[in-house]
Amino acid sequence: MAHYAHLSMDEKEKVLRSFEEKDANGDGQATLDDYSTFFPSYNKxxxxxxxxxxxxxxxxxxxxxxxxxxxxxxxSYVLFDSKYRFCDSCGSIVWGVYFVCVECYK
Incomplete structure (x- = not known):
């Protein structure tokens, strides 16, 4: 919410419109099926x-x-304003720190 509070009015409107598009039946909440449209249609x-x-x-x-x-x-913050990575093995999102130097890895 802190991130949202600091957005411009135009950016807040964009997030609100995006949510309204995902809320297919207008009940103020998005199901997994509604939410799935938030991701790009391609997936190599x-x-x-x-x-x-x-x-x-x-x-x-x-x-x-x-x-x-x-x-x-x-x-919207996670997907557009931060960098997220996928696990090469299972496909889940890797949460937290995932890069270390060679010395720290040892």
Missing amino acids: SGRIRVALIDLFQHLDKNDDGTLHFEEFITC
Whole structure:
């Protein structure tokens, strides 16, 4: 929410419109199916679906199976303003620090 609070009015409107597009029935929440349209339609590696479910579950703070606007704001931040990586093996999103120098790896 801190990130959202510092967006320009145009950027806030863009996030709100994006959420409204994903909220197919207008009930103020996006299901996994609604939310899946948030990801690009292409996926060269075949891992978007695994990452989609992983990210959705992390963002669904109250475990009700939907994303409310506040949870969706976090989604927009993660996908557009931060760098996320996928696990080469299972396709899940890699959370946290994932690069270290050779000395630290040892």
